[in-house]
Amino acid sequence: MARVELVMPKMGESIMEATILKWRKKPGDRVELDEPVLDIATDKVDSEVPSPVAGTLVEILFNENDVVAINKAIAILETEAAGVQPAASPAVAPASVPGGEKESAAVPYQPAPVAAAPASDRFYSPLVRTIAREENISQAELDAIPGSGQDGRVTKKDILAYVAGRGQAPQPPVQPVAPAYTPPPAPSAPAAPAVSVSGAVEIVEMDRMRKLIADHMVMSKHTSPHVTSFVEVDVTNLVNWRNRIKDQFKKQYGENITFTPIFLEAVARAVRDYPMINSSVDGNRILVKKDVNIGMAAALPSGNLIVPVIKNADYLNLAGLTKVVNDLANRARQNQLKPEEIQGGTFTITNVGTFGNVMGTPIINQPQVAIMAIGAIRKKPAVLETEYGDVIAVRQMMFLSLSYDHRIVDGMLGGSFLRRVADYLEAFDPERSI
Numbered sequence: 001m002a003r004v005e006l007v008m009p010k011m012g013e014s015i016m017e018a019t020i021l022k023w024r025k026k027p028g029d030r031v032e033l034d035e036p037v038l039d040i041a042t043d044k045v046d047s048e049v050p051s052p053v054a055g056t057l058v059e060i061l062f063n064e065n066d067v068v069a070i071n072k073a074i075a076i077l078e079t080e081a082a083g084v085q086p087a088a089s090p091a092v093a094p095a096s097v098p099g100g101e102k103e104s105a106a107v108p109y110q111p112a113p114v115a116a117a118p119a120s121d122r123f124y125s126p127l128v129r130t131i132a133r134e135e136n137i138s139q140a141e142l143d144a145i146p147g148s149g150q151d152g153r154v155t156k157k158d159i160l161a162y163v164a165g166r167g168q169a170p171q172p173p174v175q176p177v178a179p180a181y182t183p184p185p186a187p188s189a190p191a192a193p194a195v196s197v198s199g200a201v202e203i204v205e206m207d208r209m210r211k212l213i214a215d216h217m218v219m220s221k222h223t224s225p226h227v228t229s230f231v232e233v234d235v236t237n238l239v240n241w242r243n244r245i246k247d248q249f250k251k252q253y254g255e256n257i258t259f260t261p262i263f264l265e266a267v268a269r270a271v272r273d274y275p276m277i278n279s280s281v282d283g284n285r286i287l288v289k290k291d292v293n294i295g296m297a298a299a300l301p302s303g304n305l306i307v308p309v310i311k312n313a314d315y316l317n318l319a320g321l322t323k324v325v326n327d328l329a330n331r332a333r334q335n336q337l338k339p340e341e342i343q344g345g346t347f348t349i350t351n352v353g354t355f356g357n358v359m360g361t362p363i364i365n366q367p368q369v370a371i372m373a374i375g376a377i378r379k380k381p382a383v384l385e386t387e388y389g390d391v392i393a394v395r396q397m398m399f400l401s402l403s404y405d406h407r408i409v410d411g412m413l414g415g416s417f418l419r420r421v422a423d424y425l426e427a428f429d430p431e432r433s434i
Helices: 126-132 139-144 156-164 206-222 234-255 260-273 318-333 411-426
Strands: 002-007 017-023 035-040 047-049 055-060 066-071 074-078 093-094 228-233 279-282 285-288 292-296 347-351 368-374 378-386 389-405
Touching: 066 389, 093 126, 126 139, 126 156, 156 206, 228 411, 234 318, 234 389, 260 292, 260 318, 260 411, 279 347, 368 411, 389 411
Parallel strands: 292 347, 347 368
Antiparallel strands: 002 074, 002 093, 017 035, 017 066, 035 047, 055 074, 228 389, 279 285, 368 389, 378 389
8 A cells, every 4th residue: 555645736836825625535535536635725716636546535634724835735645556656746746755665564644844934034925025015015024024824924914904004003114125216105005994784784704705806906906006098999890790700600610709809809919019008017117028818807606706818819810719718718607717727917808898888997907007898889879981971870889998007007008009909890801701
């Protein structure tokens, strides 16, 4: 018999820990190869952890709701064959003698003691460091913040709570990042107003994802000065083309074509024309991204939102965009997205028209600097210029809105980008082949 450790898998570059949501197996249960053993959650996505071997679950090392660091053993599996090697997976590591030697006897698993690191050596996630930099929190202050995460790690909740109460306590002096420029200190977040609860109020606790969304939205508004521009677009040619070819498109590619991939195509082209829209802010630096990775906000059956990302959207044709959009949207609704499929976005679109809304003012998906909202398409009377003079006709019209970070995106850039997207949509060729 050989013993194998099941370890907490690495779920992304910036993910250093995950929460155990549910154990699907209990000690003594038979486990097949690749069978889900437990469900875990990060601040990005929920996921299943499969078994790397076929065998028996003999020991569970952490309980449900425990927060565990990546690459840390969370369970012990016992296999029938001696010296068996687990399948290649970031989620496992052999618990037997190094070198693949056979075990003469099962060795009880003993987790290695974790030594407390000195304050100066504490690990801080990229998100925590970004918030600290934007709030002018010095390293000394950061080291002094008590952490509620694994091994005393400072979480996003910890640092946001510190920022909220920062104005009530003396602060150590802040060292400037560069001699030439010292940013003014950001104002402390106002305290939440007291809420009176009477007998006619139903209290509903936020679920884990809703808490994360709430924190992310507050952080985004606190980080970026939001400005929103609007433009009205005549998409009559686009609508008529899609209505004409949708059955043929389904027969040829096996996919239903919606308006979303057409909008994505126009956005990807406009991003190439205005690359500063495809960037992020890092202190006093602007990071212009070369990859055009467009996120599309999708509503889940629970009412929460998730943003799957179409990687390198500017390299995909309309058929390719349609296939990727449909696949990501379907798996998002079934909670089957992989962690890497909701990471790495450089620009985001959200379709408020799905709910019958004509326009919206979306909140930027940090660390991006812009997000575009797509309104409902409606028939409206519009003035058309013809060779015989102006006429009024019924046209398919819609609004696009762009919320952007005014730290680096000025009105000229934001408005020009949005107008370019509209120009591409209005110039859509109604005779385009599929």
